[in-house]
Amino acid sequence: MSALDNRLFAKMNGIGNEIVVVDLRDQPAPVTPADARAVAAHVPYDQLMLLQPARLPGTEAFVRIYNNDGSESGACGNGMRCVARQMFAGTDKSGLTFETRAGLLNCWRGPADGLYTVDMGEPKFGWQDIPLAEEFRDTRGIELQIGPIDAPILHTPSVVSMGNPHAVFWVDDIEAYDLGRFGPLLENHPVFPERANITLAHIVDRQHITMRTWERGAGLTKACGSAACATAVSAARLKRTERTVEMTLPGGRLTIAWRDSDNHVLMTGGAEFEFEGRFDPALFAVARASTTA
Numbered sequence: 001m002s003a004l005d006n007r008l009f010a011k012m013n014g015i016g017n018e019i020v021v022v023d024l025r026d027q028p029a030p031v032t033p034a035d036a037r038a039v040a041a042h043v044p045y046d047q048l049m050l051l052q053p054a055r056l057p058g059t060e061a062f063v064r065i066y067n068n069d070g071s072e073s074g075a076c077g078n079g080m081r082c083v084a085r086q087m088f089a090g091t092d093k094s095g096l097t098f099e100t101r102a103g104l105l106n107c108w109r110g111p112a113d114g115l116y117t118v119d120m121g122e123p124k125f126g127w128q129d130i131p132l133a134e135e136f137r138d139t140r141g142i143e144l145q146i147g148p149i150d151a152p153i154l155h156t157p158s159v160v161s162m163g164n165p166h167a168v169f170w171v172d173d174i175e176a177y178d179l180g181r182f183g184p185l186l187e188n189h190p191v192f193p194e195r196a197n198i199t200l201a202h203i204v205d206r207q208h209i210t211m212r213t214w215e216r217g218a219g220l221t222k223a224c225g226s227a228a229c230a231t232a233v234s235a236a237r238l239k240r241t242e243r244t245v246e247m248t249l250p251g252g253r254l255t256i257a258w259r260d261s262d263n264h265v266l267m268t269g270g271a272e273f274e275f276e277g278r279f280d281p282a283l284f285a286v287a288r289a290s291t292t293a
């Protein structure tokens with residue numbers, strides 16, 4: 001038996017970030033990395049959002065987040081907007097709180113129909129919090145490069161944790177690099193002991209950034225919400241943008257606001273429902289057989 005046998009799922013997307021949401025609150029059971037990979041083989045997704053019973057008063061659920069390689073993440077901005085959309089449906093509540101491995105997240109209905117806002121919490125800039133393998137005092141730009149030593153291809157990324165590790169490389173043209181090739185090298189670079197999400201970002205002006213991301217555990221995706229937050233706060237920290245910016249990602253747009261009053265990062269964008277289905281137990285039987293063999 002798998003916790004996911006016959007369970008109802010919703011296939012959704014957050015500006016093109018492929019998300020599967022499964023509500024396990026009424027029948028909690030452990031989902032394994034092999035289960036998560038088995039789902040991805042049949043319903044391709046970037047992140048699987050599992051709603052487990054709430055552990056804290058005032059929260060709706062504990063949300064576990066899997067990447068499609070079976071690894072877990074503390075944060076997924078686009079996935080949280082999809083969860084928020086599902087949970088707001090049929091309620092007249094204006095705000096909901098969820099627990100994730102990275103802490104509590106508040107979500108609201110956005111300023112217009114179809115938009116949702118997630119409070120992604122505070123960014124962390126300390127090298128041990130990201131984490132990095134060695135001390136870097138200034139994480140606005142760390143000594144890291146790929147390519148020839150005297151003519152690096154990509155270098156000096158800003159690094160930050162948004163509940164998950166991010167490195168942002170500042171470039172003039174985000175399409176001019178083979179991110180599918182450099183992404184895995186940088187994701188797995190020894191300086192990132194927990195791997196990292198790798199973003200190429202271009203600052204268009206003080207209110208607008210374009211970006212694309214190679215995601216830890218998921219590869220190239222059309223959008224990464226936590227990377228958009230990481231990029232926005234990194235640009236503001238370098239004093240190159242305002243604290244509220246429009247982000248253009250391959251899959252669409254997000255508004256990121258890094259609030260002065262409490263240091264929290266608010267992300268606003270769309271979330272779309274695509275279809276519903278039930279998992280076939282045969283998927284997980286195959287996964288279990290291959291992990292026990």
Ligand SMILES: N[C@@H](CCC[C@H](N)C(=O)O)C(=O)O
Pocket residue numbers: 017046047067072073074075076077078079164165197215216217218221223224225226227
């Ligand atoms: N797509 C996500 C980020 C998902 C987690 C990431 N791949 C990681 O392992 O850190 C987002 O929208 O934030």
